[in-house]
């Protein structure tokens with residue numbers, strides 16, 4: 001955990017006071033809705049189909065038990081008893097009244113939680129690997145760097161009214177769980193041959209109506225130069241990013257229009273002028289931030305303790321263990337993913353009760369830490385292996401032990417027509433229906449790793465372009481239709497999916513997905529060839545033939 | 552539209568003159584970029600001060616050769632949501648060494664005053680009188696600043712770095 005100090009707390013209190021004043025001026029009419037909108041957005045407040053929505057940042061996906069409990073409280077008192085975890089390490093409350101927003105915010109601020117820069121045309125909540133500081137794969141804790149960027153970008157005077165929103169993601173592991181290649185800036189932390197820490201810098205990735213995979217503009221940026229280089233990128237973008245058309249305003253369009261090489265030249269020129277300035281990070285400055293992260297005091301434990309091997313004889317526990325538990329860098333510990341995708345429920349929703357259960361379990365078994373990943377699941381990053389059986393039993397009792405992580409019914413879906421003013425089509429019910437078709441988890445396990453992503457419109461909040469199976473809601477003559485893509489992925493081999501064929505109706509989607517999966521089962525080279533690899537090997541044609549012949 | 556300079560509401564000594572109007576003698580004028588560039592030579596002989604409105608879609612580096620003959624630079628916010636002039640302001644102050652008055656004009660509203668100050672503006676042409684009256688409150692809303700910018704406010708990063716912007720500049 002990152003420990004806030006008196007500065008961080010003072011800042012948050014000032015921010016809440018400022019917003020309270022802005023809400024007051026809006027209610028009195030001193031601020032027009034036009035003038036108020038960007039201000040509320042930069043505090044995470046959206047106006048949705050039914051009510052105001054509050055989006056709360058979970059910086060780099062890390063929460064403590066007290067914070068999660070407070071979110072449960074806000075869900076219960078100001079909302080309808082649940083919250084929705086999003087793909088960007090945020091949580092959203094969909095039913096809060098404008099008058100009560102400052103109250104809800106003040107309550108969250110008491111535990112260091114806020115919605116600052118979760119929306120608006122500014123640098124957004126910086127996201128990273130939900131397994132940070134737990135996975136053996138990483139070269140450093142990426143959250144240190146996310147925190148440095150969080151501080152740098154918070155209420156940045158120059159970059160608060162950018163052409164468009166700006167999202168940065170960081171990974172420090174070879175396997176990219178942060179989807180850095182589909183962010184405005186992606187940072188891959190690694191060590192060079194000399195053992196120094198630095199970033200590969202990618203720019204111009206993104207989804208939405210014109211999806212792009214980010215382009216590498218610098219193979220190695222020494223870590224201590226991070227801020228000056230980011231400032232150079234931001235300054236080029238702020239001046240030259242398009243502002244004439246909201247759909248062309250993201251940095252990906254600028255990079256695409258002038259070319260990655262030109263863009264990189266402009267950044268390097270700007271950087272040359274500022275790299276030795278006030279943003280240069282000294283070792284002391286980095287150490288100061290690093291020291292504020294508190295790590296668990298791990299016990300000296302053995303891997304695979306007797307309590308675990310004994311419990312693994314229970315096939316239900318063993319199934320969950322195989323699916324939801326991953327290797328930790330400290331012997332005797334594990335990383336546990338908590339699926340928020342029980343079959344039939346809206347992906348990513350958690351009730352206040354469930355949040356409290358998770359908070360309690362994190363306190364009892366996980367050093368009070370909870371993580372949120374972009375797959376809309378929760379994670380307890382540090383659980384002693386000997387405690388896994390008890391943890392599982394408690395999760396199971398709370399309906400939080402569905403062993404479907406990374407399976408076909410671990411679906412990422414945006415709110416779609418159920419909540420979102422921009423939607424063309426429903427997303428959550430589609431996810432629910434598909435999940436039901438694969439409710440037999442033995443069948444789902446037989447299929448193996450398969451990511452389905454659903455967006456209710458071209459804005460791509462459900463990341464459909466990078467789903468192994470992507471589903472996009474479109475509107476045709478006032479009816480909901482869906483385009484299906486295959487072969488997308490968001491990891492270190494990121495690529496955009498290929499269109500399977502003509503759009504199909506709402507009713508046809510679940511059957512079509514089943515046909516795609518059945519086709520894969522027949523065509524795969526063996527049980528070890530994942531869906532995504534079969535698509536890569538054969539292309540979409542064999543799927544198209546089979547699926548459309550059937551419909 | 553009240554003009555605020557360094558926190559005080561002041562009289563605007565500059566007359567804004569459209570491109571097709573004659574320039575009045577003996578008074579400070581604020582003129583558009585086209586006129587300024589067309590008449591730059593002639594303007595050098597003028598006795599009274601000249602200020603220019605530099606548009607936000609023109610690279611600010613191009614102003615460099617003219618800085619010596621300017622007494623005021625105004626940067627434009629066509630909408631408060633268009634933040635290009637923040638970068639122009641910082642570049643003027645930090646890269647091009649402009650120490651004269653720098654004015655924010657256009658859709659200039661209270662909730663952006665602080666950002667403008669931090670980016671190097673010292674004159675603010677507020678749209679709403681009520682906003683101008685609340686200037687102090689607006690720029691004092693925060694006591695904590697995370698990042699270094701153009702202003703002299705100490706930032707957490709700078710404190711953590713243990714040095715001041717002035718120290719870096721000199």
Ligand code: HEM
Nearest residue numbers: 086087088182206207208413414415419420422459460461
């Ligand atoms: C319910 C209200 C929501 C609204 C009105 C909304 C609106 C939008 C819009 C307009 C965009 C496109 C912006 C652009 O490309 O410039 C966008 C992008 C995005 N949204 Fe949402 N969204 C909502 C909820 C969500 C939720 C619940 C999630 C997570 C599950 C989410 C995740 C994202 C992500 C990751 C992107 C970026 C995609 C990209 O890279 O372009 N949004 N959203």
Ligand code: SF4
Nearest residue numbers: 414420423456457461
């Ligand atoms: S993808 Fe479209 S429908 Fe879904 S949340 Fe985003 S804007 Fe709304």
